Amino acid sequence: xxxxxxxxxxxxxxxxxxxxxxxxxxxxxxxxxxxxxxxxxxxxxxxxxxxxxxxxxxxxxxxxxxxxxxxxxxxxxxxxxxxxxxxxxxxxxxxxxxxxxxxxxxxxxxxxxxxxxxxxxxxxxxxxxxxxxxxxxxxxxxxxxxxxxxxxxxxxxxxxxxxxxxxxxxxxxxxxxxxxxxxxxxxxxxxxxxxxxxxxxxxxxxxxxxxxxxxxxxxxxxxxxxxxxxxxxxxxxxxxxxxxxxxxxxxxxxxxxxxxxxxxxxxxxxxxxxxxxxxxxxxxxxxxxxxxxxxxxxxxxxxxxxxxxxxxxxxxxxxxxxxxxxxxxxxxxxxxxx
Amino acid sequence: xxxxxxxxxxxxxxxxxxxxxxxxxxxxxxxxxxxxxxxxxxxxxxxxxxxxxxxxxxxxxxxxxxxxxxxxxxxxxxxxxxxxxxxxxxxxxxxxxxxxxxxxxxxxxxxxxxxxxxxxxxxxxxxxxxxxxxxxxxxxxxxxxxxxxxxxxxxxxxxxxxxxxxxxxxxxxxxxxxxxxxxxxxxxxxxxxxxxxxxxxxxxxxxxxxxxxxxxxxxxxxxxxxxxxxxxxxxxxxxxxxxxxxxxxxxxxxxxxxxxxxxxxxxxxxxxxxxxxxxxxxxxxxxxxxxxxxxxxxxxxxxxxxxxxxxxxxxxxxxxxxxxxxxxxxxxxxxxxxxxxxxxxxxxxxxxxxxxxxxxxxxxxxxxxxxxxxxxxxxxxxxxxxxxxxxxxxxxxxxxxxxxxxxxxxxxxxxxxxxxxxxxxxxxxxx
Numbered sequence: 001x002x003x004x005x006x007x008x009x010x011x012x013x014x015x016x017x018x019x020x021x022x023x024x025x026x027x028x029x030x031x032x033x034x035x036x037x038x039x040x041x042x043x044x045x046x047x048x049x050x051x052x053x054x055x056x057x058x059x060x061x062x063x064x065x066x067x068x069x070x071x072x073x074x075x076x077x078x079x080x081x082x083x084x085x086x087x088x089x090x091x092x093x094x095x096x097x098x099x100x101x102x103x104x105x106x107x108x109x110x111x112x113x114x115x116x117x118x119x120x121x122x123x124x125x126x127x128x129x130x131x132x133x134x135x136x137x138x139x140x141x142x143x144x145x146x147x148x149x150x151x152x153x154x155x156x157x158x159x160x161x162x163x164x165x166x167x168x169x170x171x172x173x174x175x176x177x178x179x180x181x182x183x184x185x186x187x188x189x190x191x192x193x194x195x196x197x198x199x200x201x202x203x204x205x206x207x208x209x210x211x212x213x214x215x216x217x218x219x220x221x222x223x224x225x226x227x228x229x230x231x232x233x234x235x236x237x238x239x240x241x242x243x244x245x246x247x248x249x250x251x252x253x254x255x256x257x258x259x260x261x262x263x264x265x266x267x268x269x270x271x272x273x274x275x276x277x278x279x280x281x282x283x284x285x286x287x288x289x290x291x292x293x294x295x296x297x298x299x300x301x302x303x304x305x306x307x308x309x310x311x312x313x314x315x316x317x318x319x320x321x322x323x324x325x326x327x328x329x330x331x332x333x334x335x336x337x338x
Numbered sequence: 339x340x341x342x343x344x345x346x347x348x349x350x351x352x353x354x355x356x357x358x359x360x361x362x363x364x365x366x367x368x369x370x371x372x373x374x375x376x377x378x379x380x381x382x383x384x385x386x387x388x389x390x391x392x393x394x395x396x397x398x399x400x401x402x403x404x405x406x407x408x409x410x411x412x413x414x415x416x417x418x419x420x421x422x423x424x425x426x427x428x429x430x431x432x433x434x435x436x437x438x439x440x441x442x443x444x445x446x447x448x449x450x451x452x453x454x455x456x457x458x459x460x461x462x463x464x465x466x467x468x469x470x471x472x473x474x475x476x477x478x479x480x481x482x483x484x485x486x487x488x489x490x491x492x493x494x495x496x497x498x499x500x501x502x503x504x505x506x507x508x509x510x511x512x513x514x515x516x517x518x519x520x521x522x523x524x525x526x527x528x529x530x531x532x533x534x535x536x537x538x539x540x541x542x543x544x545x546x547x548x549x550x551x552x553x554x555x556x557x558x559x560x561x562x563x564x565x566x567x568x569x570x571x572x573x574x575x576x577x578x579x580x581x582x583x584x585x586x587x588x589x590x591x592x593x594x595x596x597x598x599x600x601x602x603x604x605x606x607x608x609x610x611x612x613x614x615x616x617x618x619x620x621x622x623x624x625x626x627x628x629x630x631x632x633x634x635x636x637x638x639x640x641x642x643x644x645x646x647x648x649x650x651x652x653x654x655x656x657x658x659x660x661x662x663x664x665x666x667x668x669x670x671x672x673x674x675x676x677x678x679x680x681x682x683x684x685x686x687x688x689x690x691x692x693x694x695x696x697x698x699x700x701x702x703x704x705x706x707x708x709x710x711x712x713x714x715x716x717x718x719x720x721x722x723x724x725x726x727x728x729x730x731x732x733x734x735x736x737x738x739x740x741x742x743x744x745x746x747x748x749x750x751x752x753x754x755x756x757x758x759x760x761x762x763x764x765x766x767x768x769x
Contacts, residue, residue: 039727040713040715040719040722040723040724040727041723041724041725041726041727041728042727043727043728043729043732044729047724047727047728047729048437048442048443048724048728049728050433050434050437050730051446052437052441052442052443052444077557079557079713080713080715080723081713082711082712082713085618085619085712085713088619089619092619092623175722176722176723176726176727177727178722178726178727178732178733178735179722179726181732181733182735201729201732202732202733205413205414205729205732205733206733207417207733314729315412315414315729315730316729
């Protein structure tokens, strides 16, 4: 806790240095490569494959932005960051944007002086326990030992949840998710808590997944999204609207398969504005007309990215749930392209 | 006399009895076992207990290791193949060995470059480590750092050539300058010559971008290669620096002594991991925006500072162990400071310090795994980051860490055996 306060303070102090190089877009275009902060590895969200190529749901956001800005979805330098180094890396200008399963909170937005450019995954904190424990609700976890990753919002939510329910727990602090799983499987703690997406991903690879249950309680809101530094609104707009372009593309039925065909011009003016065959949206962003087309073509629309990396057909096997389009009863909603 | 018994006994042996083998209980393996394992009740009990645990251990671990699966694409497939039997999934090693050794971003087509650099390291280190080898091999040792840099990082060959030329120029300027104008001006001339050469080299390298080996950025280094780079570079830099610091701390000149004492005590008073965090996150705030000192370079500087302070203290112990008579003897021979240190004091002091220096070196090599906390993907960082949290392999644990243990053990045990051999060669204990 002390440590994160220290680094938070440093991050804030570093803003004075960061603001000096405000025109991130110019820097990125001059460099020819965008530096994107990711995790050191979360299954499905960001992980290098056997060939060393980064894959994942967060990675796809970085690639879309790179495609929009530089015209090349591979022109990304992925900078792996830990929970402790991510904010200083962004504040000091080492990375241009952070797409690292980072929860949008008040203090991170306001106090650490970052700008969250949207939400690409609505998560919530959950609990996993061995089925043999016979627990059906998190409220029955009085006196439990809990494996928890340090330096994350889950750590704070856990304390809040137990305090508000007037029950006690004993935390077992752990650095990475995979170590937490190992300790949990070895029986060092009764409960493992983290975001429900990560719980699902890790449970899928347990030797005996059925011996463990995820409790029904969702104890926190964890809107995860990409973020940039305060002080460069043009760059923030580019990241925000690239994400929105992916979301809008799904809503309008633009996929990586039909995008070539649709970009020739359609009867739907919003698709035309999105793909640049009508209007000057790209110019307003300081990019060319086809920026969104390239971003969508890089990895497909939001739905394709979701299904390809963490969807029901993958090993992670997450349902859309809250992350369905608003038209399907989810929370994924983009402001109009107009 | 000899006939006396001829009538009273039936047979007298006239030849010598051939020597019988000693009783089986008193020879060979049985004797060794009796003396070493079952010499007393307590030892017998301990032996039986130890045997019990060893056998239990082998029974528990042996099948798990031997029945392991070597050729599946993910932990899931591996579990299917194993079908409930408890055995290792070594296939994580067959699939990811290259990432464990070289990091996940080093281009696979260039794996031969660090491999060649590693083999050359053995050749280049040999004349330093073994006195019996021809001294001419030291030329290769002198070239090696520049060659290895070029092999691993690639880029234009002009850079390492001029880096080396700078040192050569500095050497000649210093030796000539010292002879003509004394030590201090010679030193200035040496530094000046090196800087001028490097400056010219920098201009030429910029003007001729064509390179024989494709450049690989530092960020792409990883795996055990990174541990080896950090370990080798930091140990070889920190020993000379440590000697200088130790001598400085013994100096009569108050400013030099003060600087050395403050440096050593400060660095020893700070945990290595703090220095690494400083190197990673805090230094970026002190540089003007846009400057980006290479992360590996920053880490090498920090680790070298850290181990130099420890080695300085080890060598100071060696210096203190020498009787005062040795210093006085050197003075009485009319040797100046540099000569007396080089010829009389240091050879003896370093000999005494060998175990301590090796101890620091082994510790340092293992400490290089700490860089994983600042999100550099060394061997441990590779395991904890990309491999343990990949969709395919999340949930695997023992197999990859056993691999890391084996790699580190081989290197550290090798260093330790070498130092014991060296001590025997030099016979430091005055027996």
